[in-house]
Amino acid sequence: MSVKEEAQRILAELPDNADWNDLVKALYLNKKITLGMTDLELSKSTLTDDDVAAIMARLHSARAVPDDMRNTRDYQPGNAVTTGMVAGIIAIFFAFVFPPISWIAAPVAVVAGAIGLKNRQRKAWVPILMAVVSMGPMLMVLNEQFAYF
Numbered sequence: 001m002s003v004k005e006e007a008q009r010i011l012a013e014l015p016d017n018a019d020w021n022d023l024v025k026a027l028y029l030n031k032k033i034t035l036g037m038t039d040l041e042l043s044k045s046t047l048t049d050d051d052v053a054a055i056m057a058r059l060h061s062a063r064a065v066p067d068d069m070r071n072t073r074d075y076q077p078g079n080a081v082t083t084g085m086v087a088g089i090i091a092i093f094f095a096f097v098f099p100p101i102s103w104i105a106a107p108v109a110v111v112a113g114a115i116g117l118k119n120r121q122r123k124a125w126v127p128i129l130m131a132v133v134s135m136g137p138m139l140m141v142l143n144e145q146f147a148y149f
Contacts, residue, residue: 006032021056028052035059081121084112088130095137106131 001009010026027033029047036059041051091105109131116124 006030025049025052025056028055079121080112080115080119081124081127084109084116084124084127085130087112088127088134091131091134095134099137102134102137106134109134 010030010032011023014022014026024033028037029049029052031042031047034042036055041047041055044051087105087109091102091109094101094105109127113124113127113131116127
């Protein structure tokens with residue numbers, strides 16, 4: 001049977017009031033679409049309506065994932081939040097390696113995060129949190145320095 005004949009057979013089996021979701025479900029049931037299917041679902045000889053409903057639910061939930069910083073539609077490299085996150089990473093890393101660099105990077109992260117908050121940029125609180133986290137090792141280093149006096 002050719003692809004065209006199979007497609008016509010699947011379409012002929014659909015009710016007259018079928019929508020696009022019904023067509024997609026029929027294609028899944030006939031294993032003409034395998035996107036989103038698990039290995040177990042692929043190995044089954046036939047799929048039940050419940051199996052197809054589970055596949056469709058996974059596909060719908062994957063589309064409904066909220067946008068994050070990796071989404072290029074609203075991620076703008078160079079904004080205050082990005083600068084603050086870079087400074088925060090530097091502050092955390094150097095807090096363990098060479099603390100004086102962290103003493104510079106942490107305030108930069110706080111200022112950049114504050115600018116991000118003022119400009120209502122998404123996730124602007126992250127650089128501030130990173131700066132606070134980097135202060136733990138900095139305070140331990142300072143405590144050791146003043147313990148000898």
